[in-house]
Amino acid sequence: xxxxxxxxxxxxxxxxxxxxxxxxxxxxxxxxxxxxxxxxxxxxxxxxxxxxxxxxxxxxxxxxxxxxxxxxxxxxxxxxxxxxxxxxxxxxxxxxxxxxxxxxxxxxxxxxxxxxxxxxxxxxxxxxxxxxxxxxxxxxxxxxxxxxxxxxxxxxxxxxxxxxxxxxxxxxxxxxxxxxxxxxxxxxxxxxxxxxxxxxxxxxxxxxxxxxxxxxxxxxxxxxxxxxxxxxxxxx
Amino acid sequence: xxxxxxxxxxxxxxxxxxxxxxxxxxxxxxxxxxxxxxxxxxxxxxxxxxxxxxxxxxxxxxxxxxxxxxxxxxxxxxxxxxxxxxxxxxxxxxxxxxxxxxxxxxxxxxxxxxxxxxxxxxxxxxxxxxxxxxxxxxxxxxxxxxxxxxxxxxxxxxxxxxxxxxxxxxxxxxxxxxxxxxxxxxxxxxxxxxxxxxxxxxxxxxxxxxxxxxxxxxxxxxxxxxxxxxxxxxxxxxxxxxxxxxxxxxxxxxxxxxxxxx
Numbered sequence: 001x002x003x004x005x006x007x008x009x010x011x012x013x014x015x016x017x018x019x020x021x022x023x024x025x026x027x028x029x030x031x032x033x034x035x036x037x038x039x040x041x042x043x044x045x046x047x048x049x050x051x052x053x054x055x056x057x058x059x060x061x062x063x064x065x066x067x068x069x070x071x072x073x074x075x076x077x078x079x080x081x082x083x084x085x086x087x088x089x090x091x092x093x094x095x096x097x098x099x100x101x102x103x104x105x106x107x108x109x110x111x112x113x114x115x116x117x118x119x120x121x122x123x124x125x126x127x128x129x130x131x132x133x134x135x136x137x138x139x140x141x142x143x144x145x146x147x148x149x150x151x152x153x154x155x156x157x158x159x160x161x162x163x164x165x166x167x168x169x170x171x172x173x174x175x176x177x178x179x180x181x182x183x184x185x186x187x188x189x190x191x192x193x194x195x196x197x198x199x200x201x202x203x204x205x206x207x208x209x210x211x212x213x214x215x216x217x218x219x220x221x222x223x224x225x226x227x228x229x230x231x232x233x234x235x236x
Numbered sequence: 237x238x239x240x241x242x243x244x245x246x247x248x249x250x251x252x253x254x255x256x257x258x259x260x261x262x263x264x265x266x267x268x269x270x271x272x273x274x275x276x277x278x279x280x281x282x283x284x285x286x287x288x289x290x291x292x293x294x295x296x297x298x299x300x301x302x303x304x305x306x307x308x309x310x311x312x313x314x315x316x317x318x319x320x321x322x323x324x325x326x327x328x329x330x331x332x333x334x335x336x337x338x339x340x341x342x343x344x345x346x347x348x349x350x351x352x353x354x355x356x357x358x359x360x361x362x363x364x365x366x367x368x369x370x371x372x373x374x375x376x377x378x379x380x381x382x383x384x385x386x387x388x389x390x391x392x393x394x395x396x397x398x399x400x401x402x403x404x405x406x407x408x409x410x411x412x413x414x415x416x417x418x419x420x421x422x423x424x425x426x427x428x429x430x431x432x433x434x435x436x437x438x439x440x441x442x443x444x445x446x447x448x449x450x451x452x453x454x455x456x457x458x459x460x461x462x463x464x465x466x467x468x469x470x471x472x473x474x475x476x477x478x479x480x481x482x483x484x485x486x487x488x489x490x491x492x493x494x495x496x497x498x
Contacts, residue, residue, distance in 0.1 A: 050313060072320075075317065084310075086250075088246065100315070140314070
């Protein structure tokens with residue numbers, strides 16, 4: 001379980017997250033949605049320890065996120081933008097991460113073949129396209145069988161075939177009761193994959209609950225419309 | 237330390253495959269080769285090589301270090317999401333840049349000496365210049381990392397890196413000359429020694445000139461420097477100063493890196 005308590009984050013004078021209190025249940029897919037600049041990525045990065053909180057605490061399975069870094073062994077992360085050392089190859093990065101994670105448990109085969117990555121893994125990153133780099137990020141996030149998977153706008157750079165395989169992959173991991181957190185601007189994707197939804201706006205949580213209860217609450221069938229309604233309520 | 241070794245191994249792989257390092261090694265080889273081909277005298281070649289080492293190494297190191305750090309930003313983010321502590325990652329990346337670059341210099345610099353059989357002719361000079369070149373690489377990469385950690389904007393950071401090089405390599409000497417001119421009626425020996433110690437390029441230059449026995453050309457100040465830097469204590473102090481120049485920016489940037497938001 002991931003719990004965020006009274007989290008504030010300031011960048012300079014800019015308050016990006018305001019008193020965020022959040023519990024992310026294990027074994028579920030939680031989507032964090034919100035307009036650009038609402039603090040989604042900052043929230044995710046705070047859980048990963050990439051961003052240091054100004055106030056408040058974050059716990060992953062009861063352990064405080066801070067100086068102890070070993071909790072990240074249980075996390076797989078796919079960043080919004082992927083970039084790797086240009087003179088290294090995909091295979092080299094994979095074995096670097098394998099050695100840093102100190103594990104032999106790598107299940108890359110299916111992901112490699114489904115994303116058609118096999119032929120790309122020995123090429124230097126400077127010769128790979130943005131989409132291929134993104135696919136390698138998918139591989140790194142899923143290959144080490146982590147209990148928690150964090151995905152920041154995962155399908156943004158993927159082609160439709162890869163994107164569809166990616167969604168199957170998420171659903172498969174969901175079956176295995178993994179804790180998955182994802183951000184996305186594509187509401188149909190969120191509706192398809194997630195159980196829970198967290199709606200962030202201007203650094204504050206405006207809604208948290210299951211997708212079904214949000215739809216019932218707003219008497220809508222489409223998530224996009226329900227979200228738009230929360231936003232318009234906010235404007236009033 | 238295990239983690240540092242793992243990171244270092246991959247960073248070194250990445251750096252040595254970079255065209256910069258290959259070009260850099262070849263550049264020092266070519267300069268040395270040309271100097272020995274066209275000028276028979278080793279001492280003349282040494283003075284030219286000293287000037288190249290003192291100007292080119294800081295410039296290339298500070299630019300290469302900044303570009304490398306800025307280009308690694310997303311990769312650093314990726315690595316920090318793995319079970320790794322920030323200190324190990326930072327040290328791994330720093331050594332992964334500094335070791336290949338200084339090794340490239342050492343290789344390119346030494347081969348012409350070996351080819352022309354000039355190593356033993358003035359062995360102290362050769363070793364001192366080799367050591368200076370490597371120390372300056374470490375110093376300016378540490379400075380470039382300090383700038384890059386504190387300044388998120390790549391173009392501002394690069395501008396600042398070049399500015400620092402310009403100040404230390406060019407402007408500083410002008411300021412020193414101005415101080416000598418305006419305060420010529422006062423005893424300036426100790427001030428000069430302190431002023432030199434606060435600029436690694438100056439420190440390197442004086443250290444090398446002292447060992448080369450051309451301090452006499454520098455008049456009275458030269459005699460003072462000779463007394464200070466020429467002694468073994470002076471030598472130990474000045475090399476320690478250069479080591480402090482590596483450690484200080486490194487420790488500072490590592491601390492900033494530890495607190496940085498990615």
